Amino acid sequence: MSSIRSKHTLLVAAGAALVLATTAACSSSSSGTGSGSAGGAAHKKVRLITGVKSDPFYITMTCAAQNEAKAKGMDFSADGSAQWDVSVQRPLLDSVAAARPDGLMISPVDTSALTPSLKQIQSSGTKLALVDTTVSDTSVGITRISSDNEKGGRVAADALAKLMNEKGSVIVISVKPGVSTTDARIKGFTEEMAKYPDIKVLPTLYDNDLPATAASQIQSTLAAHPDLGGVFAGNTNTGQGIATGLKHAGKQGTVKVAAFDAEPDETAALKAGSLQVLVAQDPAAIGKQAVDQLAAAFEGKPVDKAVGTNMVAITKANMNDPAVSKYFYKSGC
Ligand code: T6T
Numbered sequence: 001m002s003s004i005r006s007k008h009t010l011l012v013a014a015g016a017a018l019v020l021a022t023t024a025a026c027s028s029s030s031s032g033t034g035s036g037s038a039g040g041a042a043h044k045k046v047r048l049i050t051g052v053k054s055d056p057f058y059i060t061m062t063c064a065a066q067n068e069a070k071a072k073g074m075d076f077s078a079d080g081s082a083q084w085d086v087s088v089q090r091p092l093l094d095s096v097a098a099a100r101p102d103g104l105m106i107s108p109v110d111t112s113a114l115t116p117s118l119k120q121i122q123s124s125g126t127k128l129a130l131v132d133t134t135v136s137d138t139s140v141g142i143t144r145i146s147s148d149n150e151k152g153g154r155v156a157a158d159a160l161a162k163l164m165n166e167k168g169s170v171i172v173i174s175v176k177p178g179v180s181t182t183d184a185r186i187k188g189f190t191e192e193m194a195k196y197p198d199i200k201v202l203p204t205l206y207d208n209d210l211p212a213t214a215a216s217q218i219q220s221t222l223a224a225h226p227d228l229g230g231v232f233a234g235n236t237n238t239g240q241g242i243a244t245g246l247k248h249a250g251k252q253g254t255v256k257v258a259a260f261d262a263e264p265d266e267t268a269a270l271k272a273g274s275l276q277v278l279v280a281q282d283p284a285a286i287g288k289q290a291v292d293q294l295a296a297a298f299e300g301k302p303v304d305k306a307v308g309t310n311m312v313a314i315t316k317a318n319m320n321d322p323a324v325s326k327y328f329y330k331s332g333c
Contacts, residue, residue: 041295042073046103047096048287049089051133052209053080056263056329057236057283058107061131063333065105065287072295084175084209086113097121103294105287107132110178115140127297129290132283134180143293145307147281149181152311153188153232156258159277159313160193160230163256167198168229171221173238175209182234185260189232199230207238214241219249233259236266236329239278243269262314263329270316278314280327285309 048065050058062078069076079096081088089109096104097117104126108114111134118140122128130141160170172189174182186204193201202225207213214237222228231246233239239259243266246252252274259266262280269275289307297303310327318324 041298043075044102044294044298045075045099046105046291046294047099047101048076048078048105048131048290049092049096049107050078050080050131051089051107051109052084053082055080055236056331057132057261057281059331059333060329061283061287063287063330064284065291066333068288068291072291074291074295076291081109084109084179086110090114090117093117093121097124097126100124101126102298103127103129105129105131105290105294108135109133111136111180111183112178127294129294131286131290132181136180142297142303143290143305143307145286145289145293145309146181147286147311148308149184150188152260152279152281153185153190154192155311155313156185156232156260156277156279157189157192157196160232160256160258161196161199163258163276164199164229166196169200169202169225169227170230170232171202171218171225171228172204172232172234173214173217173242174204174206174234175238176206182260185232185234202228207241209235209237211237211241211244214238215245215248218242218245218255222249222251222255228255230256230258233257233275235259236261236263239269239275240265243272243274247274261329262327264331267314267319267328270314270319273316276315280312280314280329282309282311282327283329 046069048062052058058080066076079092086109115135115137128141130144132146134144172186174186190201193199205217207217231242233242242257246255257275258277259275260279262278266278270278286309293303312324312327314324
């Protein structure tokens, strides 16, 4: 049986800087038994497959998962796709499945395409933890750990509306449809933007997680919509591409941008003034929690079915506050 608890906290830092921290957690006790329950967590073989290996969001998650697994004496290794693509992630999944680990943490790059493989792995006895992204089939995974992405989208909308003086056109550029996290961000953003009658939301564009595509998309949007006042970038690579595109178009700082994530290029762009708001997640907490939940399952303890991790809205005004900068993503462990 499941019990649900959630907590949302809005903090306004000194200097009117907007800081939002959100925690949400839905817990459920699961049996946590099965092949892994005997002998505890030590020496259990756990694997992590991330969305994109070189993405600082996933690097930060991997480092934290690795540290936690090491502290628990687990046998840990991680890999990730070279790009955001089902056909690239699938072979990684197949090869991990063949090795039959005790636990697998995975960020599936699509909400449905990998579900049959994941169900098969699960039925072979591997305990699955979904980290960051999820699949629509709720029977997949003993636990799901992520930010409240819809809430993050709403925060981005309110921040952007304020920066645009609540008028003009706004566009969302994101990865691709069928990604749980970014779809939820778009949903939250567009629903919240509907509260601003003088802001027109243009149709969403998708860049396939390629910064160069986002850069050219923002430049053609500017040409077609001279009243463009704001952009919501759905993730890291999109944020980077938009910052570059606006710089090339001479619109840096004129067109306001709220972007998800806080990898080094994005924080540099925030400092330089080509991005105005970053909605940072806590990928380290996602990685650590995933290992902890798998360990609980191995030990036959209750497992939380869903765990929410914090986010923080970062601006140039608060980015030097250690309570905020601790959310910056790392490009190496
Ligand atoms: O925004 C993160 C992650 O939450 C999302 O699922 C995919 O993109 C990122 O990895 C950032 O690039």
